[in-house]
Amino acid sequence: MIKVKVLGKSYGLKFGYGALRNVCQHYGYNKVSGYDKLVKELKLDKMDDPSFEQLDFIGNLIISGIKSHTPDVQVNSDDVITSVLKSDIDISIVMREFSSSLPNNKVEPKKGGK
Numbered sequence: 001m002i003k004v005k006v007l008g009k010s011y012g013l014k015f016g017y018g019a020l021r022n023v024c025q026h027y028g029y030n031k032v033s034g035y036d037k038l039v040k041e042l043k044l045d046k047m048d049d050p051s052f053e054q055l056d057f058i059g060n061l062i063i064s065g066i067k068s069h070t071p072d073v074q075v076n077s078d079d080v081i082t083s084v085l086k087s088d089i090d091i092s093i094v095m096r097e098f099s100s101s102l103p104n105n106k107v108e109p110k111k112g113g114k
Helices: 017-026 035-041 053-068 079-084 091-101
Strands: 002-006 009-013
Touching: 002 053, 002 079, 002 091, 009 053, 017 035, 017 053, 017 091, 035 053, 053 079, 053 091
Parallel strands: none
Antiparallel strands: 002 009
16 A cells, blocks of 8 residues: 655555546446546546646546545545645556556456366
8 A cells, every 4th residue: 555645644545446436437437447448538648748637537546545545534636636746646656556456357257168
């Protein structure tokens, strides 16, 4: 688990199914494949000069991780992104941690009987 600082306060991030579900549902997707659609739609692989939509996604992703770790915490996206822009939060570490929590899509189905 990693920690992030938002306006000077430290929060644990817990990524996994709950955070994935929350961020996908926030954007109107009800399947795990919604994340892949978000990556393409928001061009998350090209964030040299991030758009407001990309930054909002990062904020929502971090909030999903915070709330998966501590459900009752109150933190908003603007405060999270302010911390990102002030370099209090390293986006690459957050994205790497989140990506490592995603389901493995290369699972081979078991073959049935003879």
